[in-house]
Amino acid sequence: MLIDSRLRTVYGGRGGSDPEQEQLVEQLLTSLGPEGIDDVLDGTCTLIYLYMKWLREAHEAHEKDVVEYVLPTLVTSLTMLPGSVPPEAVPTMAGLAIAAATGLSPTLWRKQYGDWTEAELTPLEATAFLLAEHINRVTDDQNFATRMITEALTQVESGAE
Structure with missing residues (x-):
């Protein structure tokens, strides 16, 4: 939902983030606790x-x-976001994407380096966002990446029943 919301903000032509939305996201993350995070x-x-x-x-x-x-x-896109993505996070995000590209679980790949740091959370979100936006551009469909995930979740839910 967060990635879809960010995509809608960009495609809607609204620059920057919505302070109200940011507050809701912060409240949600705070309410989740450590396991939820x-x-x-x-x-x-x-x-x-x-x-x-x-x-x-x-x-x-x-x-x-x-x-x-x-x-x-x-990598170029991540380096163009120095306010959100510190330069030292770029190699980690590139490594994460390469792991996924080669069929490795990004979560398992990351575990070898320890817990996520707070400084890596925004770059992680930015990486997911940039990949979704890339897919949308490749398909020329602003909702393709979101629809792809929704369909995958629907298939998992119907398989669990």
């Missing part, structure tokens, strides 16, 4: 994994390497 982090890593899986398959269909074509754009 871990679930949000795992969920964001899952989004990155699913986005990179889709991008890998789309690039392979055209005999192209997803790392070669997606990572430079992702």
